[in-house]
Amino acid sequence: MSTDSNVTTAAKGVRRGGLREKLQQLxxxxxxxxxxxxxxFASPTYFPTYSNVxxxxxxxxxxxxxxxxxxxxxxxGGIDLxxxxxxxxxxxxxxxxxxTWGLPVWLGILCTLLFGAFLGLVNGTNVAILGLPPFIATxxxxxxxxxxxxxxxxxxxxxxxxxAHSSYLWLSNGELIPxxxxxNAVVVLVLAALVAFxxxxxxxxxxxxxxxxxxxxxxxxxxxxxxxxxxxxxSVAGVFTALGAIMxxxxxxxxxxxxGAGYELQAIAAVVIGGTSLSGGKGTIVGTIIGALIISVxxxxxxxxxxxxxxxxVILGLVILVVVFIDQLRSKxxxxx
Amino acid sequence: MTTTETAPAPGVHDPDLxxxxxxxxxxxxxxxxxxxxxxxxxxxxxxxxxxxxxAGKSTLMKLLTGIYTRETGDFWLDGEPLSVHTPKEAQEAGxxxxxxxxxxxxxLSVAENIWLGREPVSxxxxxxxxxxxxxxxxxxxxxxxxxxxxxxxSTLSVAQQQMVEIAKALSFESTKVLIMDEPTAALNDxxxxxxxxxxxxxxxxxxxxxxxxxxxxxxxRIADRITVIRDGHYIDTMPMAETSLDDxxxxxxxxxxxxxxxxxxxxxxxPVVLQVSNLSTKxxxxxxxxxxxxxxxxxxxxxxxxxxxEVARAVVGADPIDSGEIVLNGNTVTIHTPARAAExxxxxxxxxxKRLGLMLPLPVSHNIAISSMSAKFANGFFVRDKAIRQxxxxxxxxxxxxxxxxxxxxxxLSGGNQQKAIIARWLVKDCDIxxxxxxxxxxxxxxxxxxxxxLNKLAGEGKTIIMISSELPEVLRMSHRVIVMADGRITGVxxxxxxxxEAIMTLATHRTDAITxxxxxx
Ligand SMILES: Nc1ncnc2c1ncn2[C@@H]1O[C@H](COP(=O)(O)OP(=O)(O)OP(=O)(O)O)[C@@H](O)[C@H]1O
Ligand SMILES: [Mg+2]
Numbered sequence: 001m002s003t004d005s006n007v008t009t010a011a012k013g014v015r016r017g018g019l020r021e022k023l024q025q026l027x028x029x030x031x032x033x034x035x036x037x038x039x040x041f042a043s044p045t046y047f048p049t050y051s052n053v054x055x056x057x058x059x060x061x062x063x064x065x066x067x068x069x070x071x072x073x074x075x076x077g078g079i080d081l082x083x084x085x086x087x088x089x090x091x092x093x094x095x096x097x098x099x100t101w102g103l104p105v106w107l108g109i110l111c112t113l114l115f116g117a118f119l120g121l122v123n124g125t126n127v128a129i130l131g132l133p134p135f136i137a138t139x140x141x142x143x144x145x146x147x148x149x150x151x152x153x154x155x156x157x158x159x160x161x162x163x164a165h166s167s168y169l170w171l172s173n174g175e176l177i178p179x180x181x182x183x184n185a186v187v188v189l190v191l192a193a194l195v196a197f198x199x200x201x202x203x204x205x206x207x208x209x210x211x212x213x214x215x216x217x218x219x220x221x222x223x224x225x226x227x228x229x230x231x232x233x234x235s236v237a238g239v240f241t242a243l244g245a246i247m248x249x250x251x252x253x254x255x256x257x258x259x260g261a262g263y264e265l266q267a268i269a270a271v272v273i274g275g276t277s278l279s280g281g282k283g284t285i286v287g288t289i290i291g292a293l294i295i296s297v298x299x300x301x302x303x304x305x306x307x308x309x310x311x312x313x314v315i316l317g318l319v320i321l322v323v324v325f326i327d328q329l330r331s332k333x334x335x336x337x
Numbered sequence: 338m339t340t341t342e343t344a345p346a347p348g349v350h351d352p353d354l355x356x357x358x359x360x361x362x363x364x365x366x367x368x369x370x371x372x373x374x375x376x377x378x379x380x381x382x383x384x385x386x387x388x389x390x391x392a393g394k395s396t397l398m399k400l401l402t403g404i405y406t407r408e409t410g411d412f413w414l415d416g417e418p419l420s421v422h423t424p425k426e427a428q429e430a431g432x433x434x435x436x437x438x439x440x441x442x443x444x445l446s447v448a449e450n451i452w453l454g455r456e457p458v459s460x461x462x463x464x465x466x467x468x469x470x471x472x473x474x475x476x477x478x479x480x481x482x483x484x485x486x487x488x489x490x491s492t493l494s495v496a497q498q499q500m501v502e503i504a505k506a507l508s509f510e511s512t513k514v515l516i517m518d519e520p521t522a523a524l525n526d527x528x529x530x531x532x533x534x535x536x537x538x539x540x541x542x543x544x545x546x547x548x549x550x551x552x553x554x555x556x557x558r559i560a561d562r563i564t565v566i567r568d569g570h571y572i573d574t575m576p577m578a579e580t581s582l583d584d585x586x587x588x589x590x591x592x593x594x595x596x597x598x599x600x601x602x603x604x605x606x607x608p609v610v611l612q613v614s615n616l617s618t619k620x621x622x623x624x625x626x627x628x629x630x631x632x633x634x635x636x637x638x639x640x641x642x643x644x645x646x647e648v649a650r651a652v653v654g655a656d657p658i659d660s661g662e663i664v665l666n667g668n669t670v671t672i673h674t675p676a677r678a679a680e681x682x683x684x685x686x687x688x689x690x691k692r693l694g695l696m697l698p699l700p701v702s703h704n705i706a707i708s709s710m711s712a713k714f715a716n717g718f719f720v721r722d723k724a725i726r727q728x729x730x731x732x733x734x735x736x737x738x739x740x741x742x743x744x745x746x747x748x749x750l751s752g753g754n755q756q757k758a759i760i761a762r763w764l765v766k767d768c769d770i771x772x773x774x775x776x777x778x779x780x781x782x783x784x785x786x787x788x789x790x791x792l793n794k795l796a797g798e799g800k801t802i803i804m805i806s807s808e809l810p811e812v813l814r815m816s817h818r819v820i821v822m823a824d825g826r827i828t829g830v831x832x833x834x835x836x837x838x839e840a841i842m843t844l845a846t847h848r849t850d851a852i853t854x855x856x857x858x859x
Contacts, residue, residue: 203718207710211703214696221655221693222708222762223679281698 028274028290031323035294039301046304054181060296061172061185062087062248064289066267067274068196069120069240071288072233074271075200077213077280078127078134080234081264082119082141083241088260089145090116090245095158095255098165105168113242119145120238124231146261153257160253172250185247189289192243197285199236209233213280269316270295273323294319352416355380355545356401356514361410363396365749367741370396371569374410378514383536383546385560385577387553387589389781390753391739393569394549395437398516402427402434414513431513433506435520437549437752437779438691439498443491447484448473451505476508480535495523495688495775496641496807503532507539515539516547519752521555522778523688525640525807526842533559551753551781552808553582565589590783604633604817608666610801611683611770613652616661621647621825625661629770629803634796636816637805638841644825645805646688649772653678653685679708684768686759688775688805690752694759697748701740702729704747704758708766732761735791737784752779760788764795771795772803777811789815809838821845 040048066083073080093115098108119141126137160168172185200206208229211219220226244263249255272278273294274287298319302312351357356378363371371393378384388394400407403421412419414430421427427434441450448469449456457468473486482500490498499520506515515536521529529552536546536559550556556563557577565572565588572588607630616625621644629635637645650656652663654672663670665681672678675685687693696704706714706725714725729743736757740750747758756779763771773792777785792815796802806812812819819836821829821844829844 202720204711204715204720205718207703207707207720210699211696211707214698215692218687218693218696219707221653221675221685221687223676223684223766224707224710225674225676227674228676281696 025275025284025286025290027326028287028294028323031273032290032294032297035297035301039297039304043301043304047301051181052300052304054183054186056293056296056300057186057189058183058251059300060292061189062244062251063263063266063270063295064189064292065192065240065244065247066263067270067288067292068192068285069237070264070267071196071271071274071276071283071285072200072205072209072240073134073237074268074276074278075209075213075280075283076230076233077216078230078234079138079268079278080123080237081135081138082123082145083237083244083267084260084263084265085142085146085149086116086119086238086241087245087248087263088255088257089149089152090119090242091249091255091260092149092153092158092257094242094246094249095160096152098168099158099160105165108168109246112246113239116238116240116242116245117235118238119241120235121231123238124234127234128227128230142261142264149257149260153255155257157257158255160249162253168246169250169253172247185251188243188247192240193285193289196240196288200283200285205229205232205236210281213282215281266295266316269320272320275327351377353380354378354413355415355543356419356547357413358397358401359411359413361397361400361412362408363393363400363405364408367745369569371400373571374566374569375571376564376574378545378547379562380545381540381542382561383540383548383559385556385563386547386549386566387551387556387563387585388566388572389568389589390757390779390784391751392566392589394566395518395751397566398434398436398518398547398549401516402432428509429511431511432516433509433512433514434516435502435506435518437518437522439495439502439689441490441498441501443692444489446487446489447493447501448486450490450501451476451508473504476504480504480507481531494641494646496525496528499523500528500641503535507535512539513544514547515544516549518549519551519779520548521550521552523775523807525638525845526809526838528641528807529555551779551785553585553782554810556585557582567591586782589781604630604796607631607633610666611652612664613648614662614664616648616651616663617659618647618651618656619659620656622651622658623825625822625825625827627820627827627830629801631801632796632799633817634792634802634804634815636812636819636836637803637822638807638809638812638819639822639845641807643822643845645822646774647825648822649685649774649803649805653683653772655685679766679768682769683772684708684763684766684770685772686763686774686776688778690756690759690778695747695755698746700744701733701738701747701750701758702726702743705729705732705743705761705765708762713765713767728765729761732758732765735764736761736788753781753784756780757784757788764791768800770801770803772805774805775807776804777806777808785811809841812836812841813838 046052066087070080070083090112094108094112097103097111098105103111123138123141126132127134162169170184172183174184175182176184176187200209208224212226212230216226270291271288274284274291276283276287295316298316299312302315354377359375361371361374374397386394396405399405401412403423403426419430421430442453451473452469457465457472459465470486477484477486482504484497484500490501503520520532524532540546548560560577562574562576563580563585564574565585567589609628610631612628614626617623625648639645647656651658654674654677663672670681678685702725706728714721726743732738733743738757739754747755750758760776777788780788792802804815813836816836817833819831819841820827821841823845831840
């Protein structure tokens with residue numbers, strides 16, 4: 001048939017396409033470095049120290065874990081507003097399993113992860129089977145989870161016993177590598193990110209995730225059970241949320257039933273800053289982790305410069321605007337060449 | 338490269354020419370889409386524009402209408418230099434285009450789509466829906482189209498959507514040049530005739546039409562002259578009356594092709610693979626019953642809205658059925674989702690490649706592999722990228738999919754090559770029963786023939802193919818038997834010997850008394 005003679009240097013265009021994606025991640029990384037450098041310049045004595053870097057990483061853990069799950073959901077073209085309060089409820093459940101019921105720590109953790117999967121499954125069912133818009137389905141779950149966390153805990157924080165549950169607390173605060181000051185929580189985040197990376201890039205779940213986000217109807221007509229996979233993806237996101245719950249309660253030594261709301265927005269912000277498109281079909285795990293780090297650096301840096309909490313949110317909002325705007329500008333230019 | 342006297346001489350901008358295009362070049366990453374392209378459109382003529390899939394036809398039209406920016410070259414309209422940067426400017430200059438891909442907003446009505454961006458308003462702000470519907474009705478009456486202005490576009494078939502696009506393009510009063518990029522790819526003969534009638538009425542001594550099509554017979558009927566392009570280069574322009582279609586095709590493809598073959602023997606002596614009984618849906622279908630045999634190619638013919646796509650969607654579980662039974666290889670089955678259908682070995686290729694076929698922002702390889710992902714390209718839960726790439730490369734060779742690489746995003750392929758990618762998806766999947774809805778929509782003559790041969794080979798190997806097509810020559814060329822539908826019912830079943838254009842059209846227009854419904858004899 002056609003002779004392909006005007007398809008010049010076959011690989012060139014495509015290598016360029018791959019490069020474009022890499023470039024985007026490089027840009028995010030560059031953004032992170034610039035923000036880091038700016039704070040180092042503004043506060044050379046307190047900001048760029050080893051212990052502060054550790055504390056930046058430490059505080060990126062919870063946002064990062066929530067954002068990993070949110071990335072998978074957002075790639076389907078959905079959204080998960082329930083990760084913040086879902087985390088709170090899961091933390092209350094973890095404390096209930098371990099402190100109130102006295103389950104062994106490992107079993108309590110397993111139950112908590114399953115509970116998170118269950119919350120996600122409910123979201124996924126509401127979206128895939130009942131056909132509710134993800135925004136509405138997870139908004140409802142956000143409220144339900146917040147309420148249930150207060151009901152189950154009777155609105156009182158549940159404290160872990162520093163001795164009896166030391167292995168639970170060790171998960172976050174312990175040091176796998178002794179006397180480095182390097183908390184296990186960061187290791188957990190790295191491992192979770194690896195798992196998410198493999199899920200998204202190497203497994204059927206990832207392929208169907210991206211395919212559903214690109215064109216759900218076409219994916220279904222290709223013979224993929226999109227409803228089943230949507231439910232699975234929300235459930236997996238729930239597991240990441242539960243992991244976030246374990247890390248935050250282990251860090252605080254308690255489950256705090258009244259906190260958690262607001263985390264979902266930080267998580268979504270991390271995902272968006274990382275280059276994942278809210279319209280679905282496109283996203284990276286590396287980007288999301290960089291996004292979580294950027295948020296953590298900004299929070300930390302502004303704190304060090306004694307910027308009031310309220311202003312931190314203002315700055316974060318502006319950063320999101322700038323990053324997403326630049327990203328859109330770039331993809332628009334790419335589309336009309 | 339040949340040049341006849343009708344080709345424009347460089348540097349001369351004849352005011353008698355409506356549109357002149359010269360030296361146009363356009364490069365995409367990895368692809369030189371156009372190089373030193375030229376053509377001219379005379380006042381009062383219909384110019385056919387032909388070339389293989391990926392030759393650069395759509396790109397040229399997108400440059401003309403300000404969607405892409407050209408790198409080199411010049412346009413003249415009525416002898417004046419033409420420089421447009423946005424589709425809106427092109428519209429204002431008098432260039433109206435019907436794109437190859439349907440560009441309607443699915444959840445808006447027919448009327449809202451036609452007047453999108455120029456809604457009738459009062460006090461400069463408030464929309465006037467009544468006025469809009471009235472204007473639409475007037476327009477549709479004038480064009481003799483039977484469409485409901487208030488119908489949502491998402492409920493329309495591809496052919497009906499195409500009609501809306503045509504109505505929209507003709508609703509601009511100031512249009513001088515009407516560009517149609519494969520306007521008939523989803524239309525049947527009657528609808529094509531209707532469109533040609535509209536074109537003839539549109540043509541005046543000061544207007545012209547550029548008509549892109551892969552249907553050669555149609556060009557013979559409507560075009561005054563025909564311009565051939567190949568691989569982004571201008572080849573030749575010829576007066577239609579003095580040119581044979583074979584001539585056009587060989588200029589286009591660079592060789593002659595044989596399009597005469599007919600289906601060989603009957604297949605009705607073989608086992609029944611799929612039997613559908615009394616299928617009805619709430620929306621359209623009434624008591625549809627048919628069977629299809631192993632190794633058979635069963636054609637489905639009918640007019641727009643006859644219910645052929647609905648039958649396919651009901652069978653694969655994409656739409657709910659009201660009543661009816663499906664028996665597969667002797668076992669009654671219930672199919673609620675296309676996923677279940679695929680499990681049972683039934684694949685469905687949709688007529689609407691953009692909305693229901695492609696994952697546009699994903700690579701060609703993904704679009705080819707998606708249906709077979711778990712069955713062929715995974716070790717348990719893990720995806721085998723190498724195998725995917727290999728299969729995609731094989732498909733690319735088999736179907737001559739023109740792309741710089743299988744990693745290219747499918748949205749950057751030409752329409753015909755996108756269609757090939759979806760066909761490849763179902764060839765890779767290896768289903769026992771393939772339901773192909775307008776499979777060659779937008780595919781060029783040469784490639785079409787190769788796909789026909791592939792389908793014949795599959796049928797020869799014992800696969801069963803149900804082929805829905807609006808192109809009668811295609812139905813006649815391919816089918817062992819033809820089922821004709823009208824108004825949601827089957828009005829006739831014809832054997833290959835009985836199937837003629839006339840017989841099919843009679844049944845399609847529902848005059849069942851003329852030919853009695855009969856089953857093909859053994
Ligand atoms: N936006 C784009 N980015 C990259 N390549 C493109 C883009 N648009 C078109 N191409 C390439 O340019 C070439 C010409 O494409 P074009 O759509 O003009 O073909 P065509 O003649 O309309 O084909 P068809 O008959 O299949 O519609 C093709 O090889 C195509 O892959
Ligand atoms: Mg085209």
